[in-house]
Amino acid sequence: MTERIRLSDHFTYKKLFQFVLPSIVMMVFISIYGIVDGFFVSNFAGEMPFAALNLIYPFIMILGAVGFMLGTGGNAAVSKLLGEGDGKMANRVFSMLIYATLIIGGVLALIGILFVRPIAELLASAEKNLSESERAQLIEYCVIYARIILSALPMFMIQNAFQGFFVTAEKPRLGLYVTIGAGVTNILLDLLFVAGFQGGLVGAAIATALSQCIGGALPLFYFFRKNDSLLRLGKTKFQGKIFLDICINGMSELMTNISMSVVTILFNMQLMRYIGIQGVSAYGIMMYIGFIFIAVFIGYSIGSAPIIGYHFGAENQTELKNILRKSAISLTIAGVVMTLLCVMFAKPLSRIFVPDDRELLQLTIEGLRLYSLGFLLSGLNIFASSFFTALSNGVISLVISFFRTFLFQVVAVLLLPLIWGVNGIWLASVVAELFTLFLSVWLIYWKRKKYGYL
Secondary structure (H helix, E strand, O other): OOOOOOOOOOOOHHHHHHHHHHHHHHHHHHHHHHOHHHHHHHHHOOHHHHHHHHHHHHHHHHHHHHHHHHHHHHHHHHHHHHHOOOHHHHHHHHHHHHHHHHHHHHHHHHHHHHHHHHHHHHHHOOOOOOOHHHHHHHHHHHHHHHHHHHOOHHHHHHHHHHHHHHHHOOOHHHHHHHHHHHHHHHHHHHHHHHHHOOOHHHHHHHHHHHHHHHHHHHHHHHHHOOOOOOOOOOOOOOOHHHHHHHHHHOHHHHHHHHHHHHHHHHHHHHHHHHOOHHHHHHHHHHHHHHHHHHHHHHHHHHHHHHHHHHHHHOOOHHHHHHHHHHHHHHHHHHHHHHHHHHHHOHHHHHHOOOOOOHHHHHHHHHHHHHHHHHHHHHHHHHHHHHHHHHOOOHHHHHHHHHHHHHHHHHHHHHHHHHHHOHHHHHHHHHHHHHHHHHHHHHHHHHOHHHHOOO
């Protein structure tokens, strides 16, 4: 039986890899089952429903981003409390966050369901090549898909929050098993509802919503009952100052997810103008494939954040230095490997979503090969933001996320197409990652004396 790895341990490369691996696999699996809808809709429902899914999904993710904020900021707070030896307070904060996430999720779900139609109309207005009846159909697809998905938003949000808490509780493998269970459910229900019953976009939405309910309910059941982890749900009370501090510290994750969604909407609108609806489909495919590669970096950051938070709380600067150095080396190597893999296998990866449309296939392959260059740098930038969140420095984490996922992206996607046309859109993320890396390195160097990690 494998020896249990504890947050208080000294981490060699082997031990660090073993500890973060379940989180990496978990995030990769989440990204895979997250694109299952896209696969089934593109292959069994047609181009219009697939374009509608890609068009409205960023709006759904904006609402769900609050779960990432509370989960990331909460993990930093809880792991720091554990490092300080205050397990009782750690469990009170953990319980408060989970209950608050459920309540906030219900409110946001209601808001989203009420306002999704005008949002869909705004997003569809950029497409000038559709007839009025086709545009109306596109909007209807967006509305019905979003309303079904949003009905499960509270469970989706706590599922996101629990991803990190499983690691903090020293149960990363259990978190992986829950994710696999939810993912397999989504795949099987897509097979049943979309491929079997020909339910189209509605069937895909129902399958995803049900899988998200399972992904949220299983952790609730585990943490409510007596367990041998470091965390357990129980009685608590709302503590405004702690909650506000957690929100501020986790704001970078909220900014990241909102910015990515807003930028995706901007990308789609640019593609509508330069190419049309095929551009949106191609970008959607690239994003699906990119999710799998980026998930490795996100999983590593989720898995390593509690270690950083714990040793920050324990004032162990030697271990902070150790984790930072090993992470920088590991993520640089991973970035090179994943970029090469994506460039080499761009065609077979694209064929998964485009079996018989040659024009769309070629557009996707060319775009993916340019877009994938960003993987060389994105892992380091994602970790840098997560690193400062784990150190309870939400301001610097927010600065990195804001510049990476919003400001640099917006400037690039607006200016580069004027120089390179459509290729400028595909390269916008690469340019944004490059400028963010300069910023991240400078900020890490600037704060070296305060935290003692260099």
